[in-house]
Amino acid sequence: MLFESFDLVSALATLAACLVSVVLLLAVSQQLWQLRWAATRDKSCKLPIPKGSMGFPLIGETCHWILQGSGFQSSRREKYGNVFKTHLLGRPLIRVTGAENVRKILMGEHSLVSTEWPRSTRTLLGPNSLANSIGDIHRNKRKVFSKIFSHEALESYLPKIQLVIQDTLRMWSSNPDPINVYFEAQKLTFRMAIRVLLGFRLSDEELNQLFQVFQQFVENVFSLPVDMPFSGYRRGIRARETLQKSLEKAIREKFQNSQGKDYADALDILIESGKEHGKELTMQELKDGTLELIFAAYATTASSSTSLIMQFLKHPAVFEKLREELRGNGILHNGCICDGAFRVDNISSLHYLDCVIKEVLRLFSPISGGYRTVLQTFELDGFQIPKGWSVMYSIRDTHDTAPVFKDVDVFDPDRFGQDRTEDKDGRFHYLPFGGGIRTCLGKNLAKLFLKALAIELASTSRFELATRTFPRVMPVPVVHPVDGLRVKFFGLDSNQNEIITETETMLGATV
Incomplete structure (x- = not known):
């Protein structure tokens, strides 16, 4: 013993x-x-490097960022201030909050900073993407792509967008069980991108298969750039390769069946715009361009659509006030959308609807910010931002801390009304679509889609939360509810626009 x-x-x-x-x-x-990272400070500058933690070797604070969600930025901002250093997704990073700081970064494009997304994002979006372009190449690409989002183009998309939304809401209403709004919104925006923007004639089965691959692609766009078997980065690369093959096939089929269309889609406009600017796009450029269009129209719009529905559920008075505006402007009559009312100019004239969309984007901005690489050392909040480092300006945190917004945590569309106009007090306090020369080109399309969805939702009888409480919201990779938001949509009579009870359904079946 x-x-x-x-x-x-x-x-x-x-x-x-x-x-x-x-x-x-x-x-x-x-x-x-x-x-190791403290030694990278610019010795010629007397200012200190920002405070913060670089986390653990190689992985940095990536795990903290994923697990803490929105708490990551706020907790470190409270500890270190509006400018702090960290290490995320395989690289050192300085995160920046505040209108003046953000203004300096956004207005310093090509002089102080240059765009550079994380390595995983750059690889998966492709070298020919607008997001990865810089300098003259970026300027020329924006000219080519801008025509896709012109007023005339939006007017041509709108009837198709309305049909896709109507068809989707009918499917949601016919489902006897609650739906996962975020997942279904992803399917909706993906379908809109493929069939409306790009004009691809894919069967439902092909569309579903492509959607599954695209989900895998999006899930790994922001991943650690570790190219090993079974890593998220490798899965993303494989998904990109599959998507590129499918897109090339769809583009070639589209060229062969391009006659007899009743409207011009974004891919048609992109090709023509390229020719007008003296650049006929190659197949690789078309594949990268279409992939970027799908990506831009997919995740962020699905996120905002889900946030919009959640706020209608939380604030029925806002939903009813919107219906009053629609009725007052002759768009909604007896619960139905009036013929000929669904036009871009009519929708743009709805001031309260515009306020609702702005407030959703303020409180639930889909993405947290944008990445830049420092071209020359400069100062922010008394710290040096060293040449060669990466900088991420924060959209969501800037919204949350902007002094121009009263009661920032309260959902209040009237803050954007003509009597208050809180967003007019500072140019960079409100920037859901970024700013400067890289302002999101598709912002008008995104807002139009959200407004069209809101109008169609207002023409339905009702929908209600299927859980006892509202879910917690996660900010990574885009803002979304942890359970996807479980909502029950009720069946509608297409003529009367009233809830169909079980008795009425049974009577209809016996006639």
């Missing part, structure tokens, strides 16, 4: 010594990791 006790004590002592060694090794390696 004595020897057995001695052996146990010896084993425990050895284990404790090993644990202490591991802890010391981790502590030393983490300290060296912190010093």
Whole structure:
């Protein structure tokens, strides 16, 4: 017994010594990791580098960022201030909050900073994408792409968008069970991008298969750039390769069946715009362009659509006030959308609807911010932002801390009304679509889609939350409810626009 006790004590002592060694090794390696990045400060500048933590070697604070969600930015801002350093997605990063700081970054494009997304994003979106372009190439690409979002183009898309939304709401209403709004909104925006914007004639089965691949692509756009079997980065690359093959096939089929269309889609306009600007796009440029269009129309719009529905559920008075505006402007009559009312100019004239969409985008901005690379050392809030570092300006956190907004946590569309106009007090306090020369080109299409969805929702009888409480919201990779938002949509009579009860359904079946 004595020897057995001695052996146990010896084993425990050895284990404790090993644990202490591991802890010391981790502590030393983490300290060296912190010093490694502190040494990158610009020695010619007397200002200190921003405060913050670089996390653990190689992975940095990526795990904290994913697990903490919106709390990551706010907790570090409270501890270190509006400008702090961290290490995310395989690279050092300085995160920036506040209108003046953001203004300096956005207006310093090509002089102080240049766009550079994380490596995983750059690879998966492709070298020919607008997001990855810089300098003259970016300026020329914007000219080519801008025509896709002109007033005339939006007017041509709108009838098709309305049909896709109507068809989707009918499917939601015919489902006897509650639906997952975020998942279904993703399917809706993907369908809109494929069939309306790009004009691809895919069967439902092909569309569903492509949707599944695209989901895998989007899930790994912001992943650690570790190219190993079974890594998210590798899955994203495989998804991109599959998508590129499918898109090339769809583009070639579209060229062969381009006659007899009743409207010009975004791909038609993109090709013609390229020719007008003296650049006939190659097949690779078309594939990268269409993939970027789908990506831009998909995740962020699905996020905002879900947030819009959640706010209608939380604030029925807002929903009813919107219906009053629609009735007052002759768009809604007896619960139905009036013929000929669904036009871009009519929708743009709805001031309260515009306020509702602005407030959704303020409180639930789909993306957290944008990335830039520092071209020359400059100053923010008394700190040096060293040349070569990456900077991320925060959209969501800037909205949350903007002094121009009263009661920032309250959903209040009237803050954008003519009597208050809180967004007019500072140019960079409100920037859901970014700013400067990289302002989102598709912002008018995104707002038009959200307004069309709101109008169609207002023409339905009702929908209600299927859970006891509203779900928590996650900000990564875009804002979305943790359970997707479970909502029951009720069946509608297409003529009367009233709820169909079980009795009425049974009577209809016997006629």
